Amino acid sequence: MNVVPPTSQWNELIRPDRVHGSLYTDPSIFAAELANIWYRSWVYVGHESEVPNANDYVVKSIGPQSIIMTRDEQGKVNLLLNRCSHRGNQVCSYARGNARSFTCPFHSWTFANDGRLVGYAFPDGYEGQDKSQLALGRVTRVESHRGFVFGSFAAEGPTLMEHLGGAAETIDRLVRSSPEGEVEITAGFLKHRVKANWKFILENECDGYHPAFVHTSIFGVADSMIGKLYGGTSTALTRDYGNGHTEVDLRPEFRKRDQPMSWFGTSEERLPDYTARMKAAYGDTAARKIMIDGTPHVMIFPNLFIAEIQMFVIQPLGVDDSVQHVTALQFKGAPDLNRRLRQQTMGSVGPAGFLLADDSEMYERCHRGVLARNPEWIFLGRGEKRERRDELGFTVGHVTDEVPSRGIWHHYRKLMEAA
Amino acid sequence: MLASESSAALMSTVTAFLYREARLQDEHQYEAWERLWTDDGVYWVPANGGDIDPERQMSIIYDNRSRIALRVRQLMTGKHFTQTPQSNLRRLVSNIELMDQQPDNGDIAVASNSLIFESSLRDDTLWAARNEYRLRYVVGELRIATKKVVLVNNDKAIYTLSFLV
Numbered sequence: 001m002n003v004v005p006p007t008s009q010w011n012e013l014i015r016p017d018r019v020h021g022s023l024y025t026d027p028s029i030f031a032a033e034l035a036n037i038w039y040r041s042w043v044y045v046g047h048e049s050e051v052p053n054a055n056d057y058v059v060k061s062i063g064p065q066s067i068i069m070t071r072d073e074q075g076k077v078n079l080l081l082n083r084c085s086h087r088g089n090q091v092c093s094y095a096r097g098n099a100r101s102f103t104c105p106f107h108s109w110t111f112a113n114d115g116r117l118v119g120y121a122f123p124d125g126y127e128g129q130d131k132s133q134l135a136l137g138r139v140t141r142v143e144s145h146r147g148f149v150f151g152s153f154a155a156e157g158p159t160l161m162e163h164l165g166g167a168a169e170t171i172d173r174l175v176r177s178s179p180e181g182e183v184e185i186t187a188g189f190l191k192h193r194v195k196a197n198w199k200f201i202l203e204n205e206c207d208g209y210h211p212a213f214v215h216t217s218i219f220g221v222a223d224s225m226i227g228k229l230y231g232g233t234s235t236a237l238t239r240d241y242g243n244g245h246t247e248v249d250l251r252p253e254f255r256k257r258d259q260p261m262s263w264f265g266t267s268e269e270r271l272p273d274y275t276a277r278m279k280a281a282y283g284d285t286a287a288r289k290i291m292i293d294g295t296p297h298v299m300i301f302p303n304l305f306i307a308e309i310q311m312f313v314i315q316p317l318g319v320d321d322s323v324q325h326v327t328a329l330q331f332k333g334a335p336d337l338n339r340r341l342r343q344q345t346m347g348s349v350g351p352a353g354f355l356l357a358d359d360s361e362m363y364e365r366c367h368r369g370v371l372a373r374n375p376e377w378i379f380l381g382r383g384e385k386r387e388r389r390d391e392l393g394f395t396v397g398h399v400t401d402e403v404p405s406r407g408i409w410h411h412y413r414k415l416m417e418a419a
Numbered sequence: 420m421l422a423s424e425s426s427a428a429l430m431s432t433v434t435a436f437l438y439r440e441a442r443l444q445d446e447h448q449y450e451a452w453e454r455l456w457t458d459d460g461v462y463w464v465p466a467n468g469g470d471i472d473p474e475r476q477m478s479i480i481y482d483n484r485s486r487i488a489l490r491v492r493q494l495m496t497g498k499h500f501t502q503t504p505q506s507n508l509r510r511l512v513s514n515i516e517l518m519d520q521q522p523d524n525g526d527i528a529v530a531s532n533s534l535i536f537e538s539s540l541r542d543d544t545l546w547a548a549r550n551e552y553r554l555r556y557v558v559g560e561l562r563i564a565t566k567k568v569v570l571v572n573n574d575k576a577i578y579t580l581s582f583l584v
Binding site: 345 | 466467476481490496499500541576
């Protein structure tokens with residue numbers, strides 16, 4: 001059975017201002033996405049700080065596939081497929097650890113943490129066999145930017161930096177909130193499952209139209225400043241960086257406030273240690289600018305969402321089955337900031353989070369909603385007439401406009417048509 | 420003999436208290452549930468096992484008293500959409516034990532198991548947990564000083580948990 005729809009189908013389903021509901025619900029389209037997006041383009045897998053020492057490993061994923069991210073004896077980060085080259089058994093059953101090798105429990109085949117087959121039981125049965133032909137599978141290309149490790153199963157194609165394009169700068173901007181210029185992923189992940197297609201999550205991350213409504217319950221009782229950022233008179237922007245990467249740029253609002261750390265609802269006075277370290281690292285003027293601008297709100301296609309204080313990794317398991325892996329961002333050399341980041345992250349996201357429980361409710365209701373057959377389309381035309389180019393040539397719009405969704409679908413169509 | 424009699428009386432009081440808490444939770448009596456807490460209450464639902472350090476690692480819920488109040492106030496708005504409409508809930512609480520090791524400060528260490536059936540717009544979901552409490556008498560009434568809920572599957576991806584567990 002050919003599960004990949006014909007190329008001509010995509011321009012029927014994806015129009016400039018609307019997309020067809022079946023894109024979220026058709027199992028054959030989901031299978032095509034695994035082949036053309038998840039198993040071809042660059043996908044975020046993990047962060048180097050999750051395997052700080054030689055022989056550390058942590059189990060990650062690319063779509064439904066289990067990936068072991070290891071740091072080998074030489075210090076190199078490897079992305080190995082969790083599948084014995086003998087009969088397919090999973091060689092690693094723990095979420096993380098430190099191991100020089102993985103021994104398959106089925107027939108005791110043993111693999112080094114760089115993927116090499118180093119031994120099998122009763123080797124006389126394999127006389128003349130070249131062990132190098134029986135290594136663990138690997139993610140074909142592995143590259144990282146500022147510690148964020150991405151993988152691609154395509155032997156050829158754009159480099160990671162070509163893929164990130166203009167969005168690479170958002171990651172550079174992120175790490176500058178550390179006085180040492182590094183993010184650390186050390187607080188463990190919450191894993192929030194939703195019965196909805198992964199693209200509802202992807203598109204919502206930079207949708208600035210919903211917060212005033214979906215999050216009205218918490219904004220109302222928590223006396224939050226966040227709601228105003230997404231109001232009709234906000235000067236914040238939505239941006240399409242191309243290649244499916246999208247941003248809500250809140251800096252115009254934070255610059256109006258002109259208060260360091262206001263982006264995080266706090267102040268220099270409440271974080272004296274952090275403030276001193278930032279000024280020592282960058283100088284007073286640059287530190288002040290970084291601390292006014294805050295960290296980015298950017299969705300790196302298809303699965304890495306940096307949401308100011310936390311990081312989400314989107315994992316599709318099935319056409320209506322997705323997991324949001326989420327953790328607090330931690331900035332190297334900023335313990336007082338990091339504590340607050342963990343506290344705020346635990347309150348707002350994950351299965352019981354004040355914000356994400358409601359977002360996830362919307363994903364699930366949307367998924368059930370689009371199973372209805374009429375109207376067939378999802379309408380994404382908000383702000384189409386008023387979008388414009390910024391000084392770098394990227395498309396921007398009002399914070400409530402659907403510039404991000406249109407950018408995502410434009411890139412999605414290119415990937416699907418390229419198959 | 421006296422000791423075992425007072426222990427049986429305490430067990431009876433604690434059991435009634437835990438059943439009452441369960442009913443308030445199942446029936447979304449948010450404010451009545453909030454009144455069960457001490458002023459320094461801590462409500463903790465860890466992730467990725469039961470023995471993580473909540474000051475260092477992500478938990479599903481790690482509420483101090485003011486955040487418990489915020490959680491209740493969000494539920495009370497009627498616009499917390501994940502609970503609008505509310506889940507239909509019934510839970511069984513069992514295996515209630517007074518712990519052998521009791522705290523020095525007079526708090527009462529109690530544990531129970533719970534099995535919760537949730538029916539929501541998404542689907543029917545079964546939850547199972549080990550619950551560890553520190554209870555305290557405040558002006559003659561039992562109150563919850565800490566409650567730790569260790570979901571059996573807290574190392575896995577779980578659905579939205581927006582009712583009071």
